């Protein structure tokens with residue numbers, strides 16, 4: 001499937017998909033987040049095969065997906081370290097549940113430094129080492145340019161030698177307009193969810209673009225007048241560049 005062949009949506013349309021999933025079809029946020037995070041871990045292993053992974057997690061739904069991915073990566077023998085953008089009591093209810101599980105299974109969890117990272121830390125020291133950085137700081141609910149402490153984490157990720165895998169969008173990229181804020185994550189690959197977002201297509205910050213199934217029933221799209229075909233007929237993660245299963 002090519003990016004241009006697949007229908008792309010705005011943040012507003014994606015929010016409507018989310019609303020319909022929860023309110024009309026009783027598919028809970030935690031179920032969608034589990035699908036998102038599991039696919040993120042799968043893509044991380046298959047594409048980057050990391051030994052050590054740093055997961056940068058924001059307080060919202062995007063960060064929740066990162067926390068699920070951290071659990072699956074730890075279960076699969078990877079050395080995972082989580083860095084929260086905000087203290088644990090700032091997390092939404094569903095991401096907080098994911099964090100509680102991670103704490104119980106002993107995954108190391110840190111919080112972004114306040115005041116923000118110093119220059120030496122931004123050059124790739126200070127937050128733990130990794131062969132892969134998983135960026136789940138901000139998703140489609142970005143407003144304006146990333147503020148501290150998220151901005152410091154974005155600069156840290158961009159200054160690190162390891163590749164960055166972003167969930168849904170590189171943090172700092174507006175999924176509707178395609179405008180990259182300052183700072184904005186420069187991803188080696190991005191796994192977006194359910195449908196591509198218009199702002200991701202052709203954006204250099206995105207890297208390789210993949211799409212993951214979060215179990216949206218076709219009726220959700222039918223009611224919105226969106227024709228998506230059957231992108232996940234063969235595999236729950238597809239590459240939007242080559243059309244086959246993600247490898």
Ligand SMILES: NC(=O)C1=CN([C@@H]2O[C@H](COP(=O)(O)OP(=O)(O)OC[C@H]3O[C@@H](n4cnc5c(N)ncnc54)[C@H](O)[C@@H]3O)[C@@H](O)[C@H]2O)[C@H](O)CC1
Nearest residue numbers: 032060061062138139140141142143144145146147168193
């Ligand atoms: N159907 C789906 O696609 C699903 C997507 N999921 C994931 O959830 C996010 C959207 O989650 P939401 O809670 O609405 O918000 P975010 O995680 O994107 O971010 C909210 C968080 O970020 C803060 N923030 C916003 N702008 C800034 C800024 N400029 N600087 C600093 N911080 C900022 C804001 O205050 C909030 O705290 C979506 O992208 C998917 O990844 C669901 O997991 C499943 C369904």
Ligand SMILES: [K+]
Nearest residue numbers: 138167169171
């Ligand atoms: K992100």
